[in-house]
Amino acid sequence: MQNSYHLGRQPILNRQQELVAYELLFRNSSQRNEAIVSDDFLATLDVIQHAFSTLGASSVLGDKLGFINVNADLLLSDVLELLPPQQVVLEILETVEITPLIVDRCLALKKKGFKLALDDVIQLDDTQRSLLPHISFVKLEVLGMNKSQMNALIRELRAYPLQILAEKVDNPAQHLLCMKLGFDLFQGYYFAKPTILSGSKPQPSQLALLHLLGLINSNADNSDIEMAFKHSPDLTINLLKLVNSVGSNSPKKIDSIAAAITVLGRRQMGRWIHLLAYVQQSGKSIRSNPLVQTAAIRGKFMELLSLKQSPHDQSLADQAFMVGMFSLIDVFFSAPLQELLEPLNLADNVKDALLGEKNALGLLLSQVLLAEDRDPISNSNPPCDFEALLAAMSWANELG
Incomplete structure (x- = not known):
């Protein structure tokens, strides 16, 4: 786009x-x-x-x-x-x-x-x-x-x-x-x-974005992540704009990838890069693109549901967030899902959930999708954790 x-x-x-x-x-x-x-x-x-x-x-x-x-x-x-x-x-x-x-x-x-x-x-x-x-x-x-x-x-x-x-x-x-x-x-x-x-300016190539996401998901060294950004100056600039707008409580501007990793930590840094991929690919802000909003809500909703089921398993919650965020990746990139997932170095259970398997993460994704499809006037609606859904919506609105 x-x-x-x-x-x-x-x-x-x-x-x-x-x-x-x-x-x-x-x-x-x-x-x-x-x-x-x-x-x-x-x-x-x-x-x-x-x-x-x-x-x-x-x-x-x-x-x-x-x-x-x-x-x-x-x-x-x-x-x-x-x-x-x-x-x-x-x-x-x-x-x-x-x-x-x-x-x-x-x-x-x-x-x-x-x-x-x-x-x-x-x-x-x-x-x-x-x-x-x-x-x-x-x-x-x-x-x-x-x-x-x-x-x-x-x-x-x-x-x-x-x-x-x-x-x-x-x-x-x-x-x-x-x-x-x-x-x-x-x-x-x-x-x-x-x-x-x-x-009108073209967005960065899918290859550059997918390579960067692959580095994050494979827990690459910070130096490798910084180098990938240096090869894509527009990605660097857009990430810093995104993080400085909504991603840090620090009074000081985050002015480099190294600073972003230090201040935010690898886990949060990875989340901002996942979000950047959608914002950059769509060419629109979070607020002005409903697909970006949906991906953000899904990711946060799945994370909150996972923490309610397994309060002490932050690793699973992080994977749940990733499944929610990536559940629309084929729509954003207009390419087959299997092809897009290949270079991302995702854990098997994350990849399997995205491809439709009903493992723990896949079941959480199904629960989120059912919540999106609820019929407001039907008496046969599946149960929904409205507290978690509202919290996820609030989080996505803050990003916007």
Whole structure:
């Protein structure tokens, strides 16, 4: 299946009005050339996915540099390791507090080949000055300053080997003033509004998803799981978005696969990957796709029923969750069930239950399916554990 993407791209020009770079921007749709951003971290993850995975750097940037906004969480995350450092400028948002940890991270990223920029500067404080020897670009927001303020900042910045960019240049008078003041680069509506690149993006291949699920189910090493994600950057980004949205009570963002495994544990991590497979394959959120909701409810319902029957057998409960989640896998992937189960390395009793055998897990699945098929006006309805069903529905709603 497919879903849509939207990516803003605004030119950055030099003094000769030659194109030297683009700023890559988050956009919600192709209809409005603006961004409604509730989370800087997730917005930039979208930009990274669309620019470097969906479309590809060669299509979006050609041989030009790409400026990408990064907040503190993303700056400290290893998601940045997925990007081509020779072509990316990490634009440090004005909201980032320049702590010693941030400075150390910037030095490490510079050593890896990334260029760094300070964004929306209207004045400099001592913490920003500590970064200037390592910065390649400083973006001055010309709308927020008068001529004397800009002149003073430019004189100070000329002590460092960096380029000074005038952003939000919206008219000829501003451009002429910035030229006279000696800016190196220019960006704004006077030159061009952001172009919005939109389209439908294909989901990752079934093979990549099934391989990853197989690693989880065979209890592969964490390093093997991380490597599988590194080969599928869009999977990495979507998993982090999913887990950060609903999967962790930690106040700190989960910013890497290693962190997700550490914070969530292997068992919970595996569950999020199972859920990701459906969300990614369907191209829709949990809430907007009833099949994803059904799979989630089945998994949780079966787990709760298993724990009621065998309160101390968490292993069986985990298998019950897996059977419920995978009971719709042939519908999602539009392929024969036997063929899909083969690479997943499932335990025999899990596989047998999915293929229709009435073992303990198969009987639980039958119970769940009967609950779904209940006739509300029939007097011959099979018994149903409504407490467990309502708890499973509540859990799935929280995911949505």
